[in-house]
Amino acid sequence: MTAATVPGEALKVRLTAEEKRARILGVVYFALAVFVLWVFTLGVDPDLDATFKLSLPRDRFADLEWVVNARLVGYVVTAILAGLGALQLTRGFGTRGNLVLGIGLLLFVLSFLSWAAAGKSFSLVGMLTSTVLLSVPVTLGGLTGVMCERVAVINIGIEGQLLSSAFAGTLVGSLFGQWTGLIAGLVTGAILGAVLAVLSIKYQVDQIIAGVFINIFALGLTSFLATRVLGPNPDLNAPGRFTVIEIPLLKDIPVFGNMFFKHNIIVYATLVLVAALQVGLFYTRWGLRSRSVGEHPKAADTVGINVFRTRYTNVILGGMIAGFGGAFLTLGSTGRFEENMTAGVGFIGLAAMIFGRWNPTGVLGAALVFGFARSLQQKLGILGTPIPSEFLAMAPYIVTIIVVAGLVGRARPPAADGQPYIKQ
């Protein structure tokens, strides 16, 4: 699709786009600085302190908190943001641009929180813990995307895979116990992965249409079964949740103990999976072969890699990861199934994949950003800000559009992404 442009011309366009982006970023830093000064600094009573709770009541080190003058936070953040803007415009941050942008946005959020929490007390540790929990299904959805797209199969059906396995998890989990429910979720994800694989590889159906089919089918079938089967039999929608396993000693670390070491098995497994896939994709034979199939299937075929088998295997494994995520939604999080309970998580996972540049660790990072946005929305509702809750609820979706629109830098997908391979 991109072959027709003259290479030199394309390069020139790309460079000016990068320059333009750098300039826009610089202006954005200054705009944020002005905003912070105007609203979050001068708009707050100079005597009010914001109290951030850093521990939960039953922690070993309870009553940890950070009390700070809200206006002081505003002044400091304004100064740093203005400095970042000046540096961005004069010399730029090169490859660290996104990291600096992340820090800038984090500071912005900090000043926002101290403005919202001025004169009140806000459980920072609670928000960070729920950030981790909310990012788990997004991470697993994103990893599914990575598994499929690294072998050049676009998976728009992650949403449907999550939803179906969430349903299977709750139904089978209620009948035969949580572990069997988890396995049912994995099997359901694998089946839907196989459906995507067969449609896109064997029948060469347009991959996006195949994915949309999975989404609509899953939404229709799970809603149908939820009304017809779960509705009249509430005992079939009560699998219970996986128990929380607290890791000794580590759980007592302030803030981090709550964030990472007081969760159920699925959360730990997700973190392990991220590391395993990162190593697997970039340091093993399987990973090299998978990536070669995604970048240049013809070359991979020439050196004897079975392109079709690699694609089938990875897309089905990807489906299983989504199945794991679906099982988390019911067995690991809410403990019951509700119609359309995914509400776009699969698509946010796809955005996390793009944001994370098709790398497992990148996906985790991006998912944490999305989890943070959603967690912020929930906790601000409790705090009571003048911002209507509907606008806070939009935040993750707006962030997704910004990410996909490449405003945080263009990422390059696998070269053969979305194209069926036709053996000659």
Place this chain on the structure above:
Amino acid sequence: MNAPMTEDVNKPPDDDRDPPVKGVMDRITGIGSRAWEALLVPALALLTALIIGGIIIAISDVDLLKLWREDPGEAFSETIALVGRSYQALFEGSVGSTNAISETLFAATPLILAGLAVAVGFQAGLFNIGGEGQMLIGGMVGLYIGFTLDVPSIVHIPLALIGAVIGGGFWGGIAGLLKARTGAHEVITTIMLNFIALFLVDYLLKSSVFQQPGRRDPISKSLNATAQLPRIFGSSYRVSLGFLVALGAAAFVYWLLFKSSIGFEFRAVGYNPDAAKYAGMNVVWLYVAVMGVAGALAGIAGANQIMGLPPYQGSSGFSGQIGFDAIALALLGRSHPIGVVWAGLLFGALTAGGRQLQGAERIPIDLVVVIQALIIVFIAAPALVRSIYRIKGGDETGEQLTRGWAS
């Protein structure tokens, strides 16, 4: 892979008689241009989807499943009876009486409009999943005009519909602009815009401008009587002027796509954006225009959801999943306006029948969504249908309709 050269190669090409239907959909379905061939796969797709729907009805009845263990013979006859009654309800609710036919046309109205919105996108190689959001925004603008102005019907209804066109067109145009300027894939942006529109509408419906005085939930004020679409076959039948608007919109889309030069450019971009660009077409503007037109059509569908049925009020999520149903519909209608009208009537019949099914047999109407999803996959994978029914011929592979992230 194994695309066999069929006998078609040796036949003289009879392309002279080609109707202007030949477009992107022909490339997806790989079906020739002769009428019976064009109908065969969709017909078999529908049949297969209905059969699978029957199986789902049978195996989702918990009591029936228990009966299989005790008395298989009885369970078998019960299953046959249940599926038979279900199909009967589906049939009676859709075409069994004059009222059923009115209900079918009533249900088809927004489906045709939203289906056209998806079809226009497909013709230009864009996958518009944003029908929901475009319906919501268009409907809200129509609603606002509908309860604020105090003018005669003959002015009021067109004004409200024009407002819906602008609102929906704006919301669709955002996705077109993002696609053209940043390369953001329309599948993701339109879905995200759906969620944003949903929350925006919830907010607006609770604001003092829209909210019905005395209510705390998201319910809008009622339309003035002058903005309500009149019923065309008397007050006892629910089918309204909106149905004629939908038919008119289909005729307009036909003209736009196949008789106007801008429609030619739409289809040229759909075939090959690079070639269109080198032919001097403004691809940025075309993407915005395509999504704008699509959004405008969906916007009318959204307005119909408020102006075409009692209580003539806006409520949370009034688009009611029609924007998603429209995807299957556009595929079934092969993205051709006339095909979309027929597919819309069929889906309207399924919806009307599905309501009867829900009332009579307490089978959730979500079954209709499952049937629609199955229709999508069978249309998109004609080779699958051919292999089920052992039909020879056709190009064995599906053609690529949409594009990956990069382009």
